[in-house]
Amino acid sequence: MAKRKEDPPPAGAPAWMATFSDLMNLLLCFFVLLFSMSTVDAKKFEAVAASFSQTFSIFEGGATAIGDGILISNGVSQLNELDQYINSTGKSAESEVEKDLMKEYSEASQQQAEEMVEKIEEALKENANEQEFEKAIDIDFTSQYVSLTLNGAFLFDSGSADLKEEAYPVLDKVAQLLSRYATSTVEIDGHTDNVPIHTSRFESNDALSSFRALSVFNYFIRTTSLDPANLRHAGCGEYQPIADNATPEGRAKNRRVEIKIFTEMSNY
Numbered sequence: 001m002a003k004r005k006e007d008p009p010p011a012g013a014p015a016w017m018a019t020f021s022d023l024m025n026l027l028l029c030f031f032v033l034l035f036s037m038s039t040v041d042a043k044k045f046e047a048v049a050a051s052f053s054q055t056f057s058i059f060e061g062g063a064t065a066i067g068d069g070i071l072i073s074n075g076v077s078q079l080n081e082l083d084q085y086i087n088s089t090g091k092s093a094e095s096e097v098e099k100d101l102m103k104e105y106s107e108a109s110q111q112q113a114e115e116m117v118e119k120i121e122e123a124l125k126e127n128a129n130e131q132e133f134e135k136a137i138d139i140d141f142t143s144q145y146v147s148l149t150l151n152g153a154f155l156f157d158s159g160s161a162d163l164k165e166e167a168y169p170v171l172d173k174v175a176q177l178l179s180r181y182a183t184s185t186v187e188i189d190g191h192t193d194n195v196p197i198h199t200s201r202f203e204s205n206d207a208l209s210s211f212r213a214l215s216v217f218n219y220f221i222r223t224t225s226l227d228p229a230n231l232r233h234a235g236c237g238e239y240q241p242i243a244d245n246a247t248p249e250g251r252a253k254n255r256r257v258e259i260k261i262f263t264e265m266s267n268y
Contacts, residue, residue: 109265110143116261117141120148120177136170144266145187148174152191152212152255159197161211163219171216174259175224187232187260188213188220193251194238210235216257 117139124137138149155167163171178186190213192205202208210233217233220226243250 105265106143109263112263112265113141113143113146116146116181116263119180120146123177123180124173136167137174143263145260145262148177148259148261150174150216150257150259151252152257153252155216155257156212159199159202159208161202161208161215163215168219171219172223175220175226178220178226178259178261179224181261182226183230184264185230185232185262185266186226187234187258187262188216189233189258189260190214190216190235191240191254191256191258192238193254194241194245195251204237206235206237208235209237212257216259 120139136151136154140147140149150167150170154170155163157164190209190211192209194205197205197208202211213233213235217231220231221228238245238254241250241254242256243253245251245254
């Protein structure tokens, strides 16, 4: 009768022996650490600090504190000069290189806006009704956009958001200008004076300014092939005046619609 052969023992040390060895090593390290902390040798401490400085860039030149703070070895630090320390490590919030790049970017956007203004002014001068357009449109610009400001009284009757027919030629001309910058973002903002309004249609100046901006937006959508995705409209109410509301002239200037054509390099 065949005899069953015993299975060979598993290779290597038993599993309990590996666990026991790890435990002994940990205990040994723990007691060595306690022993090393029982006495503090200044020279050894400086050597360890210098080693940390080279390895982790925590200390500088073997120093034991940052500024006027408590020793790091105590586990507590009062970093009274934290900003100075961070800057000294080269981790400032905005590096000089980033500042230079932002400056160059802003200057390039400014130059692009200036070129847009020149082209728009030339286009308006080509029209026979140049004087009419100059009265109805004010042109301004920043490094982010070119702004075409349309007089509110020219576009709408008092307390109304329906466009006047005599405003159509001016809006058509503006639409031609916008078609030259079809890929740019265009924002249409409605503004009012601070005279309160409350009607069945407009409960406040906020509502009136929003509807006026929407009327101009809808006119461009109906009469042009501009992409609606590039057009924005918003009502700003009475909160962004450009003149003194205490005078009739100032209130007339504040009743306006601004059309902002953003440059391709703007951060809109």
